[in-house]
Amino acid sequence: MKKLTLQMLAKMAGVGVATVDRVLNDRGGVSPETVRKVLQVAREAGLKRQLPEAYRQPWQIEVFLSGNASFFFQRLTRDFSAIASQLGYQRLTLHRTCIPESQPEKLAQAIVESSQKRDGLIVFGHDYAAIHQALAYCQAAGVPVITIVTDIPDASRLCHVGINQYQAGRTAGLLMSKTAVTGEVIMISGRTDYLAHRQRIEGFREAVTARAPHIRLREVLTGEDRRERIRGLLDDALRHAEEVAGIYNTGLGNSEITSVLQRHGLPGNCTFITHELYSLTRTLLCDDVVSFTLDQNAPQHARLAVDLMLRHLETGYQPEMYSDGKVALNIVTAENLD
Known part of the structure; x- marks a missing residue:
């Protein structure tokens, strides 16, 4: 059998030779999705060398939330912080950005910029053309986006997390x-x-x-x-x-x-x-x-969104649009207060 070369692997993976070189020598600078693809091709082709782990650096995830002063979003911000602390800095780094709901263009620009340096995004936004365009940009760049709390129908997203x-x-x-x-x-x-x-x-x-x-x-x-x-x-x-x-x-x-x-x-x-x-x-x-x-159960929003994002990044899992991220609604009365 012919010796496998970088050029052969690059052709099989549909990427450049430089990309294959960076992946095999663990030099970074390559999207997680491409890393997984190159390593899978190398394994299937029988490359006889020790392969690096698919991704050893902590995942970089950015969460975009509302900048309003409502209790729900203040609580949600704290819950995301708690989830990140529980999972540990070696598994992910969670970045949080709050943008006023009345500034969709600002949010859209921030989403595009973030997609150029993060592995995945969790986004609270509304059904505006600028947001649709930003999410389409992320999809084209191979950066997964999970919408949270309020759905954005027909937008390019991995799934939605929230109540019905x-x-x-x-x-x-x-x-x-x-x-x-x-x-x-x-x-x-x-x-x-x-x-x-x-x-x-x-x-x-x-x-x-x-x-x-x-x-x-x-x-x-x-x-x-x-x-x-x-x-x-x-x-x-x-x-x-x-x-x-x-x-x-x-x-x-x-x-x-x-x-x-x-x-x-x-x-x-x-x-x-x-x-x-x-x-x-x-x-x-x-x-x-x-x-x-x-x-709306803010803690469950944070847990589900992070769990689904990590599962997708680490295994390639494709969640169902709504059922995987459905959050249970709590009905509270004076008699069942904690």
Whole structure:
């Protein structure tokens, strides 16, 4: 049999001779995917020499999260840090970058730049053209991307990690239909250009309409995650309401909603459903102001995203788009608080 040369291996692997040389001599500077491919070709061709490990340096993973001050993203940032510490610096280095949700172009540029120096990206972003283009760039460069919390449909991504937002809305609608008395229910939406809030409202509306003929749904108050706007819209809605049976809030503003409810003498007298368990919602549950809070389970987001990324980088595993990264939704009441 002819002696294997670098040129022969390069041709079989579909890469350059210099790339094969770097891989076989463990010089670095080659993407993990290409390293795996070259080493696999070398093994299958029967190259008689000791081969380096596929990747001995810690994986470089960047996490892009929202720069807003919400409890959920503060918690998620801490959870990613804890996961990285548990796995150890020899296995991965986790880089965290927070960018305001209102700056998709800035996020897109950061994603492109990061893809040139990281092995994988975990991205929280919204359904904007600039983000789609950035993720397509990553795919072309062979850098895997996992979206987290809010899905970006049809974007180039390895998989999505998060709860089913539409299902969360339907769950809230079921709870409302079972607990609210006859009357009007007011829905308060976060930013309507964000898919998660639209899906929650859609699911809630469909579940209530199907299950609760005794409930009249008012038009959605588009709070747009602006606290004073939420306060003003809800106050005006309550002044013109006949009999308020419930409140459903998909986003921030629980403190403002509570103050308006207090002004109208409604705490404890209507079903109030919101999202995320944090210090304020915990207090409101205990004080019988909030009836249920649907928690997204931030720790599971971090664990699943990192586990799936490492599994893909280390073994080439291709996760299913949604089922592998599905996060369990927690329904919290005053009776099951930890």
